[in-house]
Amino acid sequence: MATTECESAPAGFFAFVLKPGSSLHPAFLLAVDCCFAALFFVLVWLAYLTKGNVHFFILLFIELLLWASVKW
Template sequence: MDESAPSIATDDNFFVSLWNSIFIPGTTPQLIMATHCSFICLFFILSWLIYMTKAQNIHFIMLLLISVLLWGTVIWFINELQSVKLKSNEELFKDEKEEKEEKNNEGEETIDNKKNN
């Protein structure tokens, strides 16, 4: 696990940690585990339904295919999210303020250029 990744105190139980992970930017181990467990349960249920219908219902097969593809996409997105450094609210506010100042400076230069011409 990456040391810079956000983490939650380990003395809480899983569900409290999962609930608290909502307020932490990025992914947490509890959120990833809950995601994988949810997809595994979905695969089990859809596989059971395919077995019970003797694979005669194409809808369950297509739903299983869609859920497998969705799980792969979610795993890819989690990996991409973990590889990117997330900015805090203060950093985002500072960047936005700097962009506004740059736009104001460019606007003033344009006005000065028009006056000189």
């Protein structure tokens, strides 16, 4: 059975990510930063929509700490 490129792409990505030292690759770090930035903007937007619900501010704080710990 022949595998197409679409079927092997996720397997190739996970093989790359799980390889030792891959977390230092600039493309991987850019993807992580983009995901954290998107999560940040979603949480800010939800905090705005809920008129300052304290839960979203706590989630924002946790997200920022997690982002800082990943960057450190």
